[in-house]
Amino acid sequence: MKGYMGKILFVNLTSGQIEERIIPDRVYEMLLSGVGLGAYVLYNEIPAGTDPLGPENVLGFTSGLLTGTGSLMTGRWMVVCKSPLTGGWGDANCGGTLAPAIKQCGYDGIFFSGIAEKPVYLLINNKGPQLKDASHVWGKDATESEEILRAENTVKKKPAVAVIGTAGEKVSLIAGVCHDGGRIAARSGGGAVMGSKRLKAIVLVGSKPIKCHDPQEVKKISQAYADKIRKQNLPGIVKGSLLPLMGKAMTSIKRVAPLDGMMFALMMRKWGTPMSNGMAVTNGDTPIKNWAGSVKDYNRSYYSKINADYVIKREYRKYHCYSCVVGCGGVCDISDIGQGRFTHTHKPEYETCSVFGGLLMNRDLDSIFYINELLNRAGMDSISAGHAVAFAMECYEKGLLTPEDTGGLKLTWGNAQAVVKLIEMMIAREGLGDILADGVKIAAGKIGSGAEEYAIHAGGQEPGMHDSRFDPQMGVHYSTDPTPGRHTIGAAQYYNMTRLWEKVSWAPAVKIYPKDEEYIATDREALKTVAGACYKQIVDGIGGCLFAQIMGVQHWQAFEWLNAATGWGKTPDEYMLIGKRMQTLRQLFNVKHGIEPKSFKIHPRMAGDPPLKEGPNKGRTVPIDDMMRLHWKHFGWDENTGIPLPETIQHLELDQLVQEVR
Amino acid sequence: MKVKVYAPAFLNGDEIDEMGNLTVPAGATLRDVYKKLQVPLLLRPVLICRVNYEKSRLDRKLQEGDVISFLFPISGG
Numbered sequence: 001m002k003g004y005m006g007k008i009l010f011v012n013l014t015s016g017q018i019e020e021r022i023i024p025d026r027v028y029e030m031l032l033s034g035v036g037l038g039a040y041v042l043y044n045e046i047p048a049g050t051d052p053l054g055p056e057n058v059l060g061f062t063s064g065l066l067t068g069t070g071s072l073m074t075g076r077w078m079v080v081c082k083s084p085l086t087g088g089w090g091d092a093n094c095g096g097t098l099a100p101a102i103k104q105c106g107y108d109g110i111f112f113s114g115i116a117e118k119p120v121y122l123l124i125n126n127k128g129p130q131l132k133d134a135s136h137v138w139g140k141d142a143t144e145s146e147e148i149l150r151a152e153n154t155v156k157k158k159p160a161v162a163v164i165g166t167a168g169e170k171v172s173l174i175a176g177v178c179h180d181g182g183r184i185a186a187r188s189g190g191g192a193v194m195g196s197k198r199l200k201a202i203v204l205v206g207s208k209p210i211k212c213h214d215p216q217e218v219k220k221i222s223q224a225y226a227d228k229i230r231k232q233n234l235p236g237i238v239k240g241s242l243l244p245l246m247g248k249a250m251t252s253i254k255r256v257a258p259l260d261g262m263m264f265a266l267m268m269r270k271w272g273t274p275m276s277n278g279m280a281v282t283n284g285d286t287p288i289k290n291w292a293g294s295v296k297d298y299n300r301s302y303y304s305k306i307n308a309d310y311v312i313k314r315e316y317r318k319y320h321c322y323s324c325v326v327g328c329g330g331v332c333d334i335s336d337i338g339q340g341r342f343t344h345t346h347k348p349e350y351e352t353c354s355v356f357g358g359l360l361m362n363r364d365l366d367s368i369f370y371i372n373e374l375l376n377r378a379g380m381d382s383i384s385a386g387h388a389v390a391f392a393m394e395c396y397e398k399g400l401l402t403p404e405d406t407g408g409l410k411l412t413w414g415n416a417q418a419v420v421k422l423i424e425m426m427i428a429r430e431g432l433g434d435i436l437a438d439g440v441k442i443a444a445g446k447i448g449s450g451a452e453e454y455a456i457h458a459g460g461q462e463p464g465m466h467d468s469r470f471d472p473q474m475g476v477h478y479s480t481d482p483t484p485g486r487h488t489i490g491a492a493q494y495y496n497m498t499r500l501w502e503k504v505s506w507a508p509a510v511k512i513y514p515k516d517e518e519y520i521a522t523d524r525e526a527l528k529t530v531a532g533a534c535y536k537q538i539v540d541g542i543g544g545c546l547f548a549q550i551m552g553v554q555h556w557q558a559f560e561w562l563n564a565a566t567g568w569g570k571t572p573d574e575y576m577l578i579g580k581r582m583q584t585l586r587q588l589f590n591v592k593h594g595i596e597p598k599s600f601k602i603h604p605r606m607a608g609d610p611p612l613k614e615g616p617n618k619g620r621t622v623p624i625d626d627m628m629r630l631h632w633k634h635f636g637w638d639e640n641t642g643i644p645l646p647e648t649i650q651h652l653e654l655d656q657l658v659q660e661v662r
Numbered sequence: 663m664k665v666k667v668y669a670p671a672f673l674n675g676d677e678i679d680e681m682g683n684l685t686v687p688a689g690a691t692l693r694d695v696y697k698k699l700q701v702p703l704l705l706r707p708v709l710i711c712r713v714n715y716e717k718s719r720l721d722r723k724l725q726e727g728d729v730i731s732f733l734f735p736i737s738g739g
């Protein structure tokens with residue numbers, strides 16, 4: 001009765017053997033559930049040196065400790081695996097309805113090893129878990145497959161389905177796992193691992209109750225939070241066209257303030273993440289032209305075309321994940337685009353709009369909607385795919401790729417038609433598309449002739465669309481997280497709004513400060529990135545949403561919900577120690593698999609080497625080596641190598657946790 | 663008395679402490695907080711400000727512990 005189910009399901013796809021395993025309470029108390037449970041299982045199950053696409057890799061789907069307890073915005077599920085993209089720890093998370101379904105089937109996680117002889121899917125219903133033939137949906141896109149599998153398996157209750165599209169089947173290393181007709185756990189190449197196992201989908205229909213320690217207290221905290229959120233509505237006079245002006249204003253102030261995250265909800269409710277489409281261009285957050293340009297290139301005549309208002313103009317229905325009171329998602333009508341090939345698409349996120357907008361110098365919003373649906377159906381990560389196209393465009397500009405290499409495509413900046421065609425080639429793995437479908441690092445290796453100069457990544461994974469020259473803490477997380485290149489771990493913007501210092505004794509407090517401070521490697525800045533990373537682990541352990549996290553600990557009360565759900569009575573400092581343990585175990589996974597943490601450092605361009613000559617980030621450089629060193633030091637990891645120190649492993653009791661299951 | 667103020671960086675937040683508290687005299691109004699923060703007159707009609715997450719007039723009398731927030735963007739997603 002502590003919010004978790006206490007069991008996992010383990011499926012060997014080679015032998016077809018399915019077994020339940022009990023997880024000791026102590027594991028949850030030390031690592032929570034979600035990504036922590038995943039790290040516990042994968043650290044112990046995957047032998048060092050395992051081929052990420054081989055039978056020994058383990059792929060897991062986990063839900064959060066707080067999912068289904070009555071807490072809010074805690075309904076995200078996670079895919080965990082050894083990543084074929086980075087060679088190390090891989091995870092990605094996604095909203096929708098799968099997380100509660102995992103628990104309603106009686107488990108906190110479902111794990112797969114081995115490789116099936118022919119395509120299969122896992123069905124869990126009232127008859128228990130069973131592997132079923134998936135030949136009839138193999139070769140179909142994710143949305144169509146999901147509809148078929150859902151229809152086939154609906155008796156009373158609609159199943160929750162996680163499924164790969166054709167990108168996963170073709171083992172594109174930038175393939176993700178899809179859900180709910182257009183949501184995707186996109187990062188780390190989890191879809192490629194699923195495809196390599198010939199596992200098309202998991203289909204879950206459970207009805208087990210999710211019990212917790214003090215449901216009344218959980219409800220009370222939820223009620224207070226929901227009441228605040230429901231009051232948040234933006235006056236109609238605030239138009240999307242104002243947002244880029246606000247972004248511009250941010251750059252002229254040269255100071256930073258810790259703001260009230262609740263006001264962020266106000267904008268999220270209206271636009272969702274595309275609220276940043278123009279604003280992040282003018283303030284310098286959006287990387288432009290493969291990280292070599294600025295708003296001087298992607299100027300008003302460009303960014304005004306992808307304005308947030310134009311995005312929501314097509315929105316005909318709002319969408320929210322399980323247990324969410326914000327609802328940042330939407331469904332958009334695109335029946336007039338691409339000769340009516342698709343009727344609708346999930347509202348493209350900021351990441352997709354900007355990676356297929358500013359990064360490619362593209363101002364054709366219709367093409368972005370269309371690409372969004374192509375990628376959602378194929379199950380390909382838009383961040384990585386967009387970076388692969390940007391890389392190809394720069395190679396084309398520099399003469400490393402010729403029209404002969406591109407199949408006649410003119411890969412010039414902003415050529416929307418060529419971008420659509422290239423994405424189709426990547427999905428089909430045809431010609432140049434086949435090379436790009438495994439991400440920029442592998443593509444650069446194949447193209448050679450110095451192409452790696454234009455391959456923007458950290459440790460093999462393409463970065464999120466947030467410029468580390470605008471927010472150096474983002475660069476530290478891109479470089480030091482065991483899954484590099486992710487924009488969801490931390491940033492100064494997130495830290496300032498999360499306000500950890502109100503509850504955590506060692507998290508540095510923030511008042512209004514000069515923006516320049518963010519560019520200096522100090523112990524204080526490092527403590528902020530460490531605190532941000534530890535808290536993010538907690539969020540990923542409970543199934544939390546990043547947007548809830550950055551509303552602040554004074555509003556979204558993760559620590560209090562945890563105590564109410566589990567009865568553990570821990571302090572925020574004690575929970576942060578759990579976060580540190582989770583992050584350290586993920587790092588140890590990488591060390592076990594031969595990753596040198598230093599090799600995850602961001603591409604020089606991302607640190608301002610060479611510095612930009614124009615725009616809001618003009619002349620900005622990030623002392624990334626020093627920042628990484630200090631971050632590792634304050635984590636209790638070797639400051640020169642990034643390897644967790646023996647005394648840290650002991651202090652976090654990881655030696656016992658890992659040994660007892662070996 | 664203390665009220666909690668989340669002020670954007672272009673305002674004068676010097677008197678706000680690290681926990682976000684601003685000390686104002688008992689009976690102070692939202693207008694008094696605007697004065698302390700030196701909100702430019704021209705900006706007052708366009709600034710989106712909430713007291714305890716509700717729309718409020720400038721003559722609203724504040725209570726101990728009230729929360730005053732301003733809308734200012736961050737980019738995320």
Ligand code: SF4
Nearest residue numbers: 095320321324328545
């Ligand atoms: S804010 Fe958006 S992503 Fe987060 S839980 Fe709500 S709908 Fe899902």
